[in-house]
Amino acid sequence: MNATALIADDEPLLRERLRTLLARAWPQLQVLAEARNGREAVELFDQHAPQIVFLDVHMPGMSGIEAARSIARRAQLVFVTAFEQYAVQAFEQGAVDYLVKPFDEERLADTVQRLQQRITQAPQTAPVAPAGLEAVLDGLSAELQRRMGNVPTYLQWIKASVGQSVRLIPVDQIAYLKADEKYTLVVWEGGEALIRKTIRELADELDPSRFVQTHRSVIVNLHQVVQVTRGPNETAEVQLKDRRELLPVSRSYLHLFRQM
Structure with missing residues (x-):
């Protein structure tokens, strides 16, 4: 099955690793672009309109969480995260899928299978339920702030x-x-x-x-x-x-x- 994707992660090696694993698990998947942060992910999504977006939760500037709010129901969302507790919650609510770092090929194969089913079964419908997605994003945002534990300094x-x-x-x-x-x-x-x-x-x-x-x-x-x-x-x-x-x-x- 042919499909298109965007990868967003601020670490080049992790982007390369995910692209390599995806090529093995889903040879027909075309990765249209790679983004270094959430803002770039939104811009590239608007430009290329991929069906799937892999978003790292913690990126500088606009996080993957805020990028997900912008992309919302226009694509299948897969979070790349170390916050497994909230990733599991996201998966259980059916709002998004998730991959936990470091990447596991067996887990990625499960994600690929679910994505293929979603794209095949409902290509014309909104990929996620708004209420479920917002609940997941709020939880991920709170957990991200808690784990960071510091207050960023902004321009005055x-x-x-x-x-x-x-x-x-x-x-x-x-x-x-x-x-x-x-x-x-x-x-x-x-x-x-x-x-x-x-x-x-x-x-x-x-x-x-x-x-x-x-x-x-x-x-x-x-x-x-x-x-x-x-x-x-x-x-x-x-x-x-x-x-x-x-x-x-x-x-x-x-x-x-x-x-x-």
């Missing part, structure tokens, strides 16, 4: 050149950031400026409880959001305080605003 200031001077912009004053070719446009209460950091870099360095990526080229400050208007094809537009421009929300990020 962004340095930008404004005219002939260098300006230190407090991040809590930023309304949004938008990709502009090789630069990023920073829009804050005091004006606008271009910086050399990319959206990808900033997405990993900003506090995710305050700043969220709504589109591959846009990050917004949630504290500045006043309205989200739904659009066609599961997209939306965000309106910010005291600003006229509307910012796009692509399908992969719409879930961030469903409970607002």
